[in-house]
Amino acid sequence: MKFIETCKNIWKIEDLRNRLLTTALFVLIYRFGSFVVLPGIDPTALSALHSQTAGGLMALLDMFSGGAFSNASIFALGIMPYISASIVIQLLSIAVPYFQKMQKEGESGRQKMNQITRYLTVAILLFQGPSYLVNLAVQMGQAGQPLAIGFNWFTISSTILLCAGSMFVMWLGERITDRGVGNGISFIILIGIIARLPGAFVQEFSSRLNDAGGGLIVFLLEVVILLLVFAFAIMLVQGTRRIPVQYAKRIQGNKQYGGVRQYIPLKVNAANVMPIIFAQAIMFIPIAIVGFRASESNAFVQAFMDNNGFWYNFVFALLIIAFTYFYTAIIINPVQMAENLKLNNGFIPGVKPGKKTAEYIDTIMSRITLPGSILLAIIAILPAFARLFGVTMGFAQFFGGTSLLIMVGVILDTLQQIESHLLMRHYDGFFESGMRIKGRSGAMAY
Numbered sequence: 001m002k003f004i005e006t007c008k009n010i011w012k013i014e015d016l017r018n019r020l021l022t023t024a025l026f027v028l029i030y031r032f033g034s035f036v037v038l039p040g041i042d043p044t045a046l047s048a049l050h051s052q053t054a055g056g057l058m059a060l061l062d063m064f065s066g067g068a069f070s071n072a073s074i075f076a077l078g079i080m081p082y083i084s085a086s087i088v089i090q091l092l093s094i095a096v097p098y099f100q101k102m103q104k105e106g107e108s109g110r111q112k113m114n115q116i117t118r119y120l121t122v123a124i125l126l127f128q129g130p131s132y133l134v135n136l137a138v139q140m141g142q143a144g145q146p147l148a149i150g151f152n153w154f155t156i157s158s159t160i161l162l163c164a165g166s167m168f169v170m171w172l173g174e175r176i177t178d179r180g181v182g183n184g185i186s187f188i189i190l191i192g193i194i195a196r197l198p199g200a201f202v203q204e205f206s207s208r209l210n211d212a213g214g215g216l217i218v219f220l221l222e223v224v225i226l227l228l229v230f231a232f233a234i235m236l237v238q239g240t241r242r243i244p245v246q247y248a249k250r251i252q253g254n255k256q257y258g259g260v261r262q263y264i265p266l267k268v269n270a271a272n273v274m275p276i277i278f279a280q281a282i283m284f285i286p287i288a289i290v291g292f293r294a295s296e297s298n299a300f301v302q303a304f305m306d307n308n309g310f311w312y313n314f315v316f317a318l319l320i321i322a323f324t325y326f327y328t329a330i331i332i333n334p335v336q337m338a339e340n341l342k343l344n345n346g347f348i349p350g351v352k353p354g355k356k357t358a359e360y361i362d363t364i365m366s367r368i369t370l371p372g373s374i375l376l377a378i379i380a381i382l383p384a385f386a387r388l389f390g391v392t393m394g395f396a397q398f399f400g401g402t403s404l405l406i407m408v409g410v411i412l413d414t415l416q417q418i419e420s421h422l423l424m425r426h427y428d429g430f431f432e433s434g435m436r437i438k439g440r441s442g443a444m445a446y
Contacts, residue, residue: 009422016181016421023180026172027191033075033165034068034192038158041072041136041147048139057305057312059393061284063403066192072136074165077128079188082170083281085120089113090330118167125166129159182414186273190410193403200394207392222391222399229382229400233408236375239268241368243361245346262346264337266365268372271327273409275373276380278327279319280402283312308384317377324373334361379405 011017037043053062053070062069065078093099093113102109133155137147149155169188176184204222208215242263286304303311338358340346347353351360382400387393397403 006422009425010418013421013425016418019179019181019421020418023176023182023187026176026180026184027187030075030169030172030188030191031066031195033168034066034073035071036074037072038074038076038161040154040158041140042145043071045140045145046070046072048142049136052135052139054393057283057287057307060280060307060397060402061287063196063397064189064192064280066195068192074161075169076132077125077162077166078192079166079169079173079185080281080284081124081128081166082117082121083185083277084284085117085124087278087281088120089117090326118170121167121170122163125163126159129162130155132162133158181417182410186277186406186410187414189277189406193407196394197398200392200398204392204395222395226399229379230404230408233379233400233404234412236372236379237269237272237405237408237412239372240265241268241364242266243364244349245341246349264361266332266361266368268368269324269376270331270365270369271324272413273406274327275320275323275376276402276405276409278323279316279380282319283307283316308387313381313384317381320377320380321373324376325369328365328369332361332365334358334365337361376405 010020049072050070053059058069061078061080064080065073065076067073068075068078089099093103099113102112105112130149133147133149137149140147147154170185173184173188176182176187178184180187205219208219208222211218242265245262245264283304303309304315306312307316335358338354338361341348341357342353348357348360351357379400380402383396383398383403386396386399391399398407
């Protein structure tokens with residue numbers, strides 16, 4: 001089989017083999033840490049916390065942490081504070097001249113912005129840590145084991161441990177990016193999501209099996225729909241629009257160059273999964289502000305903590321559309337693309353080089369980004385519709401939503417990197433010749 005042959009080829013390449021083993025090692029460390037409970041916490045008294053994270057937005061937050069939130073682990077706050085800090089810094093890089101200047105300084109500017117992002121992450125963690133501990137004390141109190149929360153050694157030490165745990169998770173993500181395969185931060189989130197999939201699958205199967213009226217048939221139908229949504233998500237992530245480019249003929253000595261037509265592939269969803277991750281981080285803000293145990297009397301907060309409700313999904317969809325445009329604008333630079341074409345004696349037929357070409361590319365990107373962002377938003381809110389048809393909370397999250405889109409985007413991006421290593425060593429990739437996995441850049445991985 002071609003897949004087995006490809007796996008053998010992967011193992012033959014020493015650099016790729018080491019990268020995969022390094023990634024696996026860091027993943028094991030992350031999964032192990034998600035079960036390391038905070039000192040002074042009795043794991044048997046976490047039943048109320050498990051019940052609290054069984055549904056609603058808290059279930060999604062627990063999934064993003066790979067179950068560490070409900071385990072009262074040192075990794076309980078997960079990677080989301082770092083993503084929230086990244087959002088703030090990227091927004092500042094558009095509005096504040098100081099950050100704009102750093103962005104133009106190249107590698108040194110990027111390192112400075114990364115350092116500021118880390119400092120901001122620590123500030124967010126110092127705010128969320130005590131809030132998490134207050135909620136933990138309430139849930140343990142309901143289980144009959146009260147926890148003393150206040151300005152004491154337990155609160156201070158636990159807050160430090162929670163901050164250190166999240167910063168360590170961030171460090172693991174950066175090491176996966178540098179020494180492993182794929183984008184480390186996205187990969188950390190992917191591992192947390194995949195860890196919940198078997199349990200959600202078994203729970204839904206058991207629920208349907210107990211139904212009197214054709215529960216097994218309904219379950220099989222749900223699996224088919226899940227696969228169809230998965231296939232549609234892959235098409236959305238990989239969809240491209242090609243712009244024809246003509247290169248002018250030029251003669252150097254006795255040789256002739258140019259005179260050929262090529263294509264610029266522009267992805268329908270150039271931002272990949274980042275709009276989903278950014279939008280989800282924003283939707284976690286109400287919990288961060290009011291604490292993980294929101295007051296039931298606050299209807300506004302409750303509306304935005306119900307991930308099956310109308311207002312939550314409406315705002316979530318709008319944020320995805322907005323962040324798709326925002327992140328696409330960061331990734332795709334029409335002016336730079338137009339300048340590169342001009343320098344290489346290339347032009348788009350019927351469009352003047354320079355400014356007109358940049359405007360043309362920008363117009364095309366706007367036209368394909370709008371339907372792409374809307375489809376992305378529709379897939380993201382599908383779990384709410386799945387819940388209307390009686391699908392269990394855990395399994396419904398995989399009928400689209402943040403879970404499915406992150407899985408599709410990160411898996412395809414990781415496979416694209418692996419395939420690039422194979423093709424550089426003249427091995428076949430995962431697909432037949434002529435069919436290649438498309439990465440974040442939108443170009444074919446040859």
